[in-house]
Amino acid sequence: MKKKIKKSGFDNNLTNYGDIEFSSYLRRSFAKSMGYTDESLNKPIVGIINTSSGFNSCHRHFPEMIDALKRGINSNGCLPVEFPVISLGEVYLHPTSMMFRNLMSMDVEEMIRAQPLDAVVLLGGCDKTLPAMIMGAISAQKPFVVLPAGPMITSKFENNRLGACTDCRRYWSNYREGKISRHKISEVENKLASSAGTCSVMGTASTMACISEVMGLCLTDSSCVPAVYSERLNIAEKTGIICAKIARKKIKKIKKINKQDIYNALVCLLSLGGSTNAIIHLTAIAGRLGIKVDLREFNKISNKTPVLVDLKPTGKFYMEDFYHAGGMKALLKELKPLLKLGTSNIEGKSLSTIINSNSKSFHDQNVIRSRKKPFEKHGGLISLFGNICPSGAILKRSAADKKLFEKTGKAVVFEDIKSMSKLIDNKSLKISKNDFLILKNIGPKTVYGMPEAGYLPIPKKLLKSGVKDMIRISDGRMSGTAFGTIILHVSPESSVGGPFSIIKNGDKIKLSVKNKRLDLIISKNELKNRLNKQISKKIPNIKRGYLKLYYDSVLQAHEGCDFDFLQYKK
Numbered sequence: 001m002k003k004k005i006k007k008s009g010f011d012n013n014l015t016n017y018g019d020i021e022f023s024s025y026l027r028r029s030f031a032k033s034m035g036y037t038d039e040s041l042n043k044p045i046v047g048i049i050n051t052s053s054g055f056n057s058c059h060r061h062f063p064e065m066i067d068a069l070k071r072g073i074n075s076n077g078c079l080p081v082e083f084p085v086i087s088l089g090e091v092y093l094h095p096t097s098m099m100f101r102n103l104m105s106m107d108v109e110e111m112i113r114a115q116p117l118d119a120v121v122l123l124g125g126c127d128k129t130l131p132a133m134i135m136g137a138i139s140a141q142k143p144f145v146v147l148p149a150g151p152m153i154t155s156k157f158e159n160n161r162l163g164a165c166t167d168c169r170r171y172w173s174n175y176r177e178g179k180i181s182r183h184k185i186s187e188v189e190n191k192l193a194s195s196a197g198t199c200s201v202m203g204t205a206s207t208m209a210c211i212s213e214v215m216g217l218c219l220t221d222s223s224c225v226p227a228v229y230s231e232r233l234n235i236a237e238k239t240g241i242i243c244a245k246i247a248r249k250k251i252k253k254i255k256k257i258n259k260q261d262i263y264n265a266l267v268c269l270l271s272l273g274g275s276t277n278a279i280i281h282l283t284a285i286a287g288r289l290g291i292k293v294d295l296r297e298f299n300k301i302s303n304k305t306p307v308l309v310d311l312k313p314t315g316k317f318y319m320e321d322f323y324h325a326g327g328m329k330a331l332l333k334e335l336k337p338l339l340k341l342g343t344s345n346i347e348g349k350s351l352s353t354i355i356n357s358n359s360k361s362f363h364d365q366n367v368i369r370s371r372k373k374p375f376e377k378h379g380g381l382i383s384l385f386g387n388i389c390p391s392g393a394i395l396k397r398s399a400a401d402k403k404l405f406e407k408t409g410k411a412v413v414f415e416d417i418k419s420m421s422k423l424i425d426n427k428s429l430k431i432s433k434n435d436f437l438i439l440k441n442i443g444p445k446t447v448y449g450m451p452e453a454g455y456l457p458i459p460k461k462l463l464k465s466g467v468k469d470m471i472r473i474s475d476g477r478m479s480g481t482a483f484g485t486i487i488l489h490v491s492p493e494s495s496v497g498g499p500f501s502i503i504k505n506g507d508k509i510k511l512s513v514k515n516k517r518l519d520l521i522i523s524k525n526e527l528k529n530r531l532n533k534q535i536s537k538k539i540p541n542i543k544r545g546y547l548k549l550y551y552d553s554v555l556q557a558h559e560g561c562d563f564d565f566l567q568y569k570k
Contacts, residue, residue: 009079010041012116027116036079044247046073046240047120048082049108051129056089058126058149058205061196061227068233069121069147072240078118078247080240085111088128098477099449101128101135101284102554102563103546108136117142118247121239125149125197125227127204127480130212131281138288139566143254145243145346146217147236148198148209150227151319155194157187163200164193165481166313169455177463197227200319201312203480207274208281213328214268215261216345220354224323242346253348260340262286264351266298267338270305270379271331273314273398275480276488279381284560290568295383295392295558299516302379307398308334308369313483314380314398317367325367329358334371384487386519387527388500388509391491391558393473393518400485401469405513408521409436409471413505416441417453425460433467436509440501442476443493444554444561447540447547454478454488471511473518475500475557487511487518489557495537496556502530 010031014023028041048069052062066082073080086104088097112120122133125148137144154163161167168188175185198205209223219238225231245251262282269278283293308331311317317325332339332355341352369375380398397405412435414420420439423429431437437456444450455478458467472486475493492498499520503509508521520527542548553563 010116040079043079044118046078046080046243046247047117050082051087051124053087055092056087058198065236068236069240072237073244076241076244078244090127096449096451097128101132104132105135108133109139112140112142119143119243121243122146125205130208135288143246146212147239150197150232152195152197152200153226154318155191157191163318165199166201168192195228201481204275204277207278211265214264224327226320255346259291260343264339267305270302271308273307273380276394276396284562287560287567299383302382305379306374307376307380321367325364329361330363330368384518386517388520389490393490394488399483404485408510409434411436411438411503411507413438437472439474440494446495452477452479455482491556491558
């Protein structure tokens with residue numbers, strides 16, 4: 001009599017040997033070499049994606065979190081099995097972690113699909129990690145739950161609070177300006193990242209964690225409890241319990257991201273004054289679902305969404321302050337009239353129910369304002385359009401100097417990173433504080449992989465004269481921890497012949513935040529002539545490996561920089 005093979009637990013997704021019973025027999029034999037009993041092997045399996053790595057300091061506390069997850073999973077009748085995927089430690093990757101986000105998403109997708117999992121926990125935090133895992137899990141079409149790493153706590157330097165990584169830029173700028181010594185900048189280096197966890201400001205990691213919470217992908221407070229707090233382990237155990245219930249079908253309504261979730265994520269992003277990178281990641285996540293993020297519609301949302309959170313780099317507080325001030329519970333309560341309340345979370349609870357159940361939670365309005373007294377009346381980010389960015393560009397206006405919002409200036413152009421690095425501090429560089437710094441050829445379809453080089457340094461001679469900010473424009477990105485009047489993600493990029501590529505030294509450019517415009521002051525005929533006369537770009541001689549796949553397949557910034565073949569297809 002043939003053995004009945006279950007399509008769950010260890011008998012799910014059996015290796016193909018041409019004999020299904022043999023496949024089950026062989027798999028169980030090897031599983032028993034790890035000490036599993038038949039009782040364990042007959043349970044539903046909850047996978048734990050472990051993104052810890054010696055090259056990812058943000059995730060060094062994961063062993064404890066995994067222990068807590070396993071407690072929750074075991075207590076609810078499932079078998080926890082952790083497994084590794086690619087880990088993206090932001091500061092450890094060359095040329096940039098963004099180049100490898102899609103590779104990680106493919107790894108996550110295929111390992112979820114190939115292995116015997118009934119549900120899976122996505123454990124990660126560092127910048128590109130959460131979006132990569134969410135993208136991959138969506139495409140794998142298995143139930144998943146997100147567990148963010150949590151933010152670092154702050155340290156002190158000379159009685160000033162210090163947190164990665166906005167403060168590192170402030171001190172580095174002071175060092176370049178000659179205000180502090182090499183000894184002092186070394187002291188800052190020693191104290192900047194003071195614990196496990198992601199950057200302690202509203203950078204990309206924290207922004208994506210908060211967005212995951214508002215989309216219902218993780219439990220309440222998962223986004224903002226500091227990494228080293230005991231509450232983080234408590235949340236991990238509860239997350240394990242929920243994921244086990246999903247695996248055992250005790251939670252009937254499986255969370256699936258929809259258009260309303262993406263809308264709520266955009267509202268949250270704007271109210272947080274969050275990272276510019278989140279626009280790219282959200283667009284890529286939406287693209288895996290066949291949902292389009294329209295940058296013109298994004299501006300309409302921004303016009304009616306106030307900035308309510310006063311965190312660095314746009315404000316003065318840190319993630320631990322955000323948590324103690326009420327965190328996402330307090331923010332969502334204030335945003336309630338602006339949100340789509342019918343969406344649900346991983347427990348099957350509606351967003352409306354979640355907000356109402358937390359309506360009496362503590363709320364410190366020094367950190368999280370009410371809608372009646374916002375820090376800014378309009379959202380922290382906007383899209384700009386014009387003759388050099390017909391598909392859009394992004395400005396984080398909450399981190400910019402309002403005095404520069406309506407301005408015309410002369411272009412000082414760098415054709416690539418190498419020329420910028422060589423010339424930016426050259427004493428012979430002709431530049432004034434009213435000029436616009438332009439950096440080309442650092443978009444997604446370059447060998448640089450769209451690095452965070454859009455945060456162009458202000459030339460030393462201007463720094464020493466007291467200049468703190470100036471308009472900087474590129475087709476690259478900047479860190480979510482950065483600040484300044486910086487225009488990013490110009491699309492289409494210069495390397496594919498976009499009109500951004502035709503800007504010359506001395507050209508006049510006009511920025512109007514009020515009108516959401518960025519234009520080269522040039523006649524239509526001259527614009528057309530320059531585009532027609534462009535010398536075709538030299539295609540990099542990439543013959544093999546992931547870099548070739550990346551270069552051949554990556555989409556533009558306004559499309560999320562995903563690979564064309566990974567997007568949702570009907």
